[in-house]
Amino acid sequence: MWTQEIQCRGNESQIHLCSTSLPHKYNCSDDNDAVLVCADHVNVRLVGGHSRCAGRVEVLHRGQWGTVCDNFWDMADAAVVCRELDCGKPLDALGAAHFGPGSGPIWMGIVFCTGSESTLKNCGSAGWGLHNCNHSRDAGVNCSGD
Incomplete structure (x- = not known):
């Protein structure tokens, strides 16, 4: 004991x-x-949306939640987030802080997903914390939820 x-x-x-x-x-x-x-460790979450499958994209890096810049944010990127959260197919890849601006670090900028990655962290990007962004450009997604 x-x-x-x-x-x-x-x-x-x-x-x-x-x-x-x-x-x-x-x-x-x-x-x-x-x-x-x-439980499974969660590395991505959606904040500020109308359901658990819609919101501002936030990623966990070095123990701190941060946002994703909307530079080149597209449906392939949104598809990875929706799949990672078991939220179905992407309906929208949104920018311009559609779900409100986040706070704290902006962890990812210029994200390049093919759409087949299992997690957003597996997508190409400019590098952790490397961006030319502010929170008025936080990325978001709206997933089908099924």
């Missing part, structure tokens, strides 16, 4: 960084074992 109680805030990158009760205070048996089930 490692410890009785683990108290995480939710922003820890590893479980051993969570606070715990002192080991000598536990009164648990193996009947009280906890089970942890992890």
Whole structure:
């Protein structure tokens, strides 16, 4: 038995960084074992839309969410995002902060997807954080949702 109680805030990158009760205070048996089930790690999300399958495209890089610039943003790019989120086919590849401007870093600019990539991070781009953009040019998608 490692410890009785683990108290995480939710922003820890590893479980051993969570606070715990002192080991000598536990009164648990193996009947009280906890089970942890992890979900797939999400690297892209849609924000500000009318459903989970529409919104401003945000990507997770180095533990921080950031936006995607709309330079060359097209239906092939939108198709990758929709597929990655299990949101069906792309209906629109939107720019000009259609779903509102984001905040924080702009992680991707000049994104080039063929449309067959499994994740947006697998698409070509100018490089992480390399762009000539501001948040008034954040990219968005509207997916069919099926």
